Amino acid sequence: MNVHTQLSDAVRQAVEKAFAESAEPQVSRTQDTQFGDYQTSVAMRLGKTLKRNPREVAQQLTETIAWQGLTEAPEIAGPGFINFRLSNDYLGKMVARIAADPRGGVEPTTTPQTVVLDFSSPNVAKRLHVGHLRSTILGDAMTRVLRFLGHHAIADNHVGDWGTQFGLLILAFRRFGDEEAFKLDPVPYLEDLYKRASEQSKQDEAFAAEARAELAKLQKGDPENLALWSRFVEISRWDVERLYGMLGVSFDHWLGESFYNPALPNVVSGLLERGIAREDQGAVVVFFDEPELEKHPFLVQKQDGAFLYSTTDIATIEYRQREWHPQRVLYFVDRRQELHFRQLFTVARKLGYEMALEHIAFGSILNAEGRPLKTREGNTPSLRGLLQEGIDTALALVRENRPDFSAQQAADVSRSVGIGAIKYADLSQNRLTDYKFDLAKMIAFEGNTGPYLQYTYARISSIFRKLGADWTPPTQVRLEAPEEIALARQLTRFEETLLKVAEAAMPNYLCDYLFTLAKAYSTFYTNCPILKSEGETRESRLALCRAVQNQLAAGLGCLGIEPLTEM
Numbered sequence: 001m002n003v004h005t006q007l008s009d010a011v012r013q014a015v016e017k018a019f020a021e022s023a024e025p026q027v028s029r030t031q032d033t034q035f036g037d038y039q040t041s042v043a044m045r046l047g048k049t050l051k052r053n054p055r056e057v058a059q060q061l062t063e064t065i066a067w068q069g070l071t072e073a074p075e076i077a078g079p080g081f082i083n084f085r086l087s088n089d090y091l092g093k094m095v096a097r098i099a100a101d102p103r104g105g106v107e108p109t110t111t112p113q114t115v116v117l118d119f120s121s122p123n124v125a126k127r128l129h130v131g132h133l134r135s136t137i138l139g140d141a142m143t144r145v146l147r148f149l150g151h152h153a154i155a156d157n158h159v160g161d162w163g164t165q166f167g168l169l170i171l172a173f174r175r176f177g178d179e180e181a182f183k184l185d186p187v188p189y190l191e192d193l194y195k196r197a198s199e200q201s202k203q204d205e206a207f208a209a210e211a212r213a214e215l216a217k218l219q220k221g222d223p224e225n226l227a228l229w230s231r232f233v234e235i236s237r238w239d240v241e242r243l244y245g246m247l248g249v250s251f252d253h254w255l256g257e258s259f260y261n262p263a264l265p266n267v268v269s270g271l272l273e274r275g276i277a278r279e280d281q282g283a284v285v286v287f288f289d290e291p292e293l294e295k296h297p298f299l300v301q302k303q304d305g306a307f308l309y310s311t312t313d314i315a316t317i318e319y320r321q322r323e324w325h326p327q328r329v330l331y332f333v334d335r336r337q338e339l340h341f342r343q344l345f346t347v348a349r350k351l352g353y354e355m356a357l358e359h360i361a362f363g364s365i366l367n368a369e370g371r372p373l374k375t376r377e378g379n380t381p382s383l384r385g386l387l388q389e390g391i392d393t394a395l396a397l398v399r400e401n402r403p404d405f406s407a408q409q410a411a412d413v414s415r416s417v418g419i420g421a422i423k424y425a426d427l428s429q430n431r432l433t434d435y436k437f438d439l440a441k442m443i444a445f446e447g448n449t450g451p452y453l454q455y456t457y458a459r460i461s462s463i464f465r466k467l468g469a470d471w472t473p474p475t476q477v478r479l480e481a482p483e484e485i486a487l488a489r490q491l492t493r494f495e496e497t498l499l500k501v502a503e504a505a506m507p508n509y510l511c512d513y514l515f516t517l518a519k520a521y522s523t524f525y526t527n528c529p530i531l532k533s534e535g536e537t538r539e540s541r542l543a544l545c546r547a548v549q550n551q552l553a554a555g556l557g558c559l560g561i562e563p564l565t566e567m
Contacts, residue, residue, distance in 0.1 A: 002492075002493075002495040002496045002499070003037075003038070003070070003086065003492050003493070003496065004027060004029075004038070004496045005496075006070055007025070007027045007038055007040075007067075007070070007071075007084060008025040008027045009025075010065050010066055010067055010068075010070075011025035011026075011027055011040050011042060011061070011065060011082075012024075012025045013066070014061050014064040014065040014066070015042060015046065015061065017064050018060050018061055018063075018064040019046060019050065019057075019060075021046065021049070021050075023042055023045060023046060023049075024042070025040055025042055026040050026041050026042045026045065027039070027040045028040075029493075030083065033489075035077060035081075035083050036071075036075065036083035036084050036085035037071075037084060037085055037086050037489060038071075038083075038084045039077075039081050039082060039083045039084065040081070040082050040084075041080070041081055042061070042082075043055070043057040043058035043061055043076075043080040043081075043082060044057075044079060044080045044081075047080060053080075054079055054080030055076060055079070055080050057080065058076045058080045058081070058082050059076060061082060062074045062075075062076060062082060065082075067084070069087060069089060069090055070084075070086065070087065070090050071084040071085055071086055071087055071090070072084075072085045072086075072087050086489060086492065088479050088485065091479055091485065091488040091489065091492070092476060092477040092478060092479050092488070092540075093476075093477070094488065094491065094492050095477040095479070095488050095491060095540075095543050095544055095547050096473060096474060096475055096476060096477045096543060098491055098494075098547035098550060098551065099473035099477075099543040099544075099546040099547040099550065100473045101550060102550055102553070102554070103148075103550070103554055104494050104547075104550045104551035104553075104554040104555070105491070105494060105495065105547075105550075105551070106148070106149070106494060106495045106498060106554065107495075108149060108150025109149055109150040109151065110150075112150050112151045112152055113151050113152070113326075113327040113328060114151070114152045114154065114324060114325060114326045114327055114328075115146050115151055115152070115153050115154070115326060115327065115328040115329070115330065116154045116156055116320050116324060116326045116328070116329045116330070117139050117142055117143050117146075117153060117154065117155050117156065117330045117332070118139075118156050118158050118316075118329065118330065118331045118332065118333075119135050119136060119138065119139020119140070119142075119143075119155070119157070119330075119331075119332035120132065120135050120136040120139060120157050120244075120249070120251075120332075121135065121157060121158045121159060121160060121333075122157075122159060122160065122236075122240055123159075123160035123161075123165070124159065124160060124161045124166075124232055124233050124236040124237075124256075125165070125169060125187065125190035125191060125194060125232050125236055126187070126190075126191050126194075126236075127187055127188060127191055127239075127382050127383075127384070128240060128243050128382070128383040128384070129381065129382055129383055130365055130381045130382075130383055130386055130437055131364070131365055131372070132383055133365065133383060133386075133422075133426055134332075134334070134362050134363075134365065134426060134431070135332040135333065135334070135362070136244075136247065136249055137247070137249075137423050137426050137427060137560070138332050138360065138362060138426075138427070138431060138505075138507065139155065139330075139332040139360075140155075140247070140248075140249045140560050141427055141507040141510075141558065141559050141560055142330065142332075142360070142501075142502075142505055142507065143155045144557065144558045144559070144560060145498060145501050145502055145507070145510070145558045146502055148498070148554065148557070148558050149498060149499070149502055151502075154252050154253070154324055154326070155250070155251045155252045155253070156251065156252065156253045156254075156255055156320075157251040157253065157254045157255075157256075158255060158256060158257070158316065159237075159254055159255075159256030159257070160256065160257055161233050161236075161256035161257055161258045162256065162257035162258040162261055162312075163257065164212075164215060165194060165198075166214075166215060166218055166229055166232070167211040167212055167213070167214045167215025167216075167218065168194060168197040168198060168201060168211045169190065169193065169194055169197065169228075169232060170211075170214045170215075170218065170225055170228050170229070171197065171207070171210055171211045171214045172193045172194065172196060172197035172200075173193060173228060176193065176196065177193070186235045186239070187235065187236055187239045190232060190235075190236075197211065219261075233256075233258075237254070243383060243384055243387075246384075246387050246419060247387070247419065247423070247560070248419075248560050248562075249560070255316075255319075257309075257312050260312050260315040260316055260319065261307075261312075263315040263318070263319070264307040264311045264312065264315055267300070267311050267314050267315050267318070268284050268300055268301050268307070268311065270351075271284070271286065271300060271314075271347075272284065274350075274351075276347065276350050276351065277300055280297075281303065282303035283299060283301060283302055283303045284299075284300050284301035285297045285298065285299050285300065286298040286300060286343070286347055288343070288346060290346060292342070293342060293343060293346060296339060296343060298310055298343040298344075298347060300314070309340075310340070310343070310344065313344050314344070314347060314348070314351075317329070317344075317348050317351075317353060317357070318351075321353055321355065326355050327355055327356065328355060328356045328357075328358060329355055329356070329357050329358065330358050330360050330505060331357070331358065331359050331360060332360045332362070333359065333360075333361070334361065334362055334363070334364060335361035335362060335363060335432070336364075337359070337361075338359065338361060341357075341359035342359075344357075345357045345359075358505070360431070360505045361431075361432065362431040362432065363429075363431070363432055363433045363434035363435065364434045365434075365435065365436075365437050366434050366435065366436045366437060367436070367437060368436065368437075370436065372434075381437070381439075386422065386439065386442075387418070387419055387422065389439060389443075390418035390419060390421055390422045390439075390442070390443045391414050391415050391418035391419065392414075392418070393418060393443045394413075394414040394415075394417040394418035394421065394443065394445075394451075395410060395411070395414035395418070397417075397445060398410045398413050398414050398417070398567075401567075402566075402567070409566075413564060413566070413567060416454070416561075416562040416564055417445075417450075417451050417454060417564070417567070418443060420450040420451065420454060420556075420561040420562060421442060421443045421444070421445065421449055421450045421451050422442050422443060422450075423450065423559065423560060423561055424449060424450030424453070424511065424559065424561060425441065425442035425443075425449070425450070426442075427507045427508060427510075427511055427559055428448060428508050428511035428512075428515075429508060430506070430508050431505075431506060431507070431508065448511070448515045450556075450559075450561050451567075452515070452518060453514050453515065453518055453552060453555075453556060453561075454556070454561070454562075454563060454564045454567060455567050456518040456521060456522070456548075456552060457549060457552045457553065457556070457563040457564060457565075458564050458565055458566055458567040459525070460521075460545050460546075460548060460549040460552075461549070461564075461565040461566070462566075463530060463531065463542070463545055464542075464545075464546070464549075465565075466531060467531075467542075471542065471546075473542075473543050473546055474536075474539045474540065474543055477539075477540045477543045477544070478536055478537070478540045479540065480537075481524075481527065481528050483520075483523050483524040483527045483528050484524060484528060484540070484541070484544060486520055486523070486524075487517075487520045487521060487523075487524045487544055487548070488544065490516060490517050490520045491517070491544075491547050491548070491551065493513065494513065494517075494551050494554075494555070497509055497510055497513040498510065498558070501558075507558075507559060510555055510558060510559065511559070513555070514551075514552060514555045514556070517548060517551060517552070517555075518548075518552070521544075521545075521548045524541075524544065528541055529541075530542060530545060
């Protein structure tokens with residue numbers, strides 16, 4: 001159990017025992033460590049309820065709280081704050097425990113949830129570009145965090161493999177297709193072919209009508225069109241899986257839009273039968289009574305009978321509820337789709353679905369002019385190109401700093417460092433903010449970066465290599481130097497941080513934690529000799545090193561970044 005939870009429980013029990021009241025403990029970390037590690041303002045709230053002086057209430061609570069060695073005696077400050085400072089004895093025990101635990105002191109939850117994570121979702125016949133990075137990386141990191149905490153996380157890649165674009169692609173492939181060019185570089189070829197067909201359809205109505213006819217044939221199961229469509233889907237998946245392999249990303253399911261197509265007529269008829277949708281000028285529409293949505297009807301079937309993303313998304317919710325019974329479903333889609341998800345989730349509530357549906361919105365990656373990068377712009381960097389450039393930049397630095405590495409060692413380290421740097425640069429951002437695409441910044445190796453954390457891990461690994469034998473953490477750790485105590489305090493906050501990440505879907509909280517941990521370790525390393533110290537001091541400092549190493553490995557693993565023993 002993490003410190004925050006233990007203190008919250010102790011305060012809650014003290015309130016009940018001292019005043020026969022129930023109240024939220026309101027325990028939080030102090031802004032200034034000179035006042036301790038944690039504090040609660042519950043006495044001030046109780047003072048108003050009981051019409052008593054808050055400091056008197058605080059005094060009675062401090063006499064009642066059973067902190068049981070977790071902290072030093074609580075102190076009262078200001079108008080009635082109760083401050084808690086973790087005791088050195090407790091910190092020493094925590095360090096010993098974390099040093100002996102590869103999970104960094106985090107216990108899996110005893111109440112696991114099933115959580116579906118819908119992320120990445122590329123379109124067939126299009127390359128992954130820089131703009132796809134955020135959904136893919138955020139979704140993967142959250143999948144890893146939830147699984148680490150003991151939840152059943154289901155990663156589902158809702159691929160865009162159905163719809164209008166395939167009528168255009170099929171017609172264009174038949175009209176202009178070059179089989180040899182397609183085999184040479186299939187996905188870029190299909191992307192360019194689609195752009196050509198899309199432009200022609202805007203200028204030539206006969207071409208557009210023919211493309212719609214090909215789409216109708218596909219939707220009705222025409223064998224030739226289905227064969228072409230299947231070929232496009234297969235080659236696109238092969239291409240994107242190579243990129244996922246570079247990123248270390250995998251999925252439990254690839255249930256694309258085509259998977260739900262047979263269910264769409266029943267979705268619409270069900271909405272009509274329950275009075276949630278109604279016909280309007282030949283289309284089927286959901287109209288909302290909710291003030292924030294009443295001016296935004298939700299179209300689920302067009303006048304020509306065609307279905308939309310909205311229809312597919314409703315079918316997807318129904319399938320996930322029926323097959324997986326999740327408590328949460330997280331959609332990693334940029335914030336420009338906020339209205340769509342508000343509409344979708346409102347329809348789901350009207351249908352009676354009770355699982356928590358959460359739009360995990362994020363800002364855009366911007367170009368140099370400050371505009372969102374779009375995959376159809378010719379100057380948008382490909383994701384594969386970005387990753388390769390990160391690897392190449394890392395390789396140049398590795399060759400410069402580690403000429404002793406073999407070619408294979410240099411290649412392996414460069415791959416981990418280059419891709420880790422790019423992933424960390426994205427994950428360390430508050431996901432709700434936009435940020436400008438800056439390759440030099442993404443693959444920098446100083447400051448709050450992935451390579452800095454990997455280097456810290458490697459530096460600790462070198463200490464244990466120098467020991468030359470297996471080392472077992474001590475059961476008791478003595479903390480004396482201020483740098484030791486400060487580092488130990490930071491180590492107690494790992495589980496608390498991960499729980500916040502899981503709740504808010506904010507991986508940047510974990511990045512901030514790991515960077516702060518690495519800085520605290522650097523200060524400790526500089527001021528506290530480790531291998532040159534002796535006896536209990538040496539063993540305690542080695543335990544601090546191993547505790548940091550365990551948390552860095554676990555934390556980087558949750559971010560999908562490889563910890564390295566040598567750099």
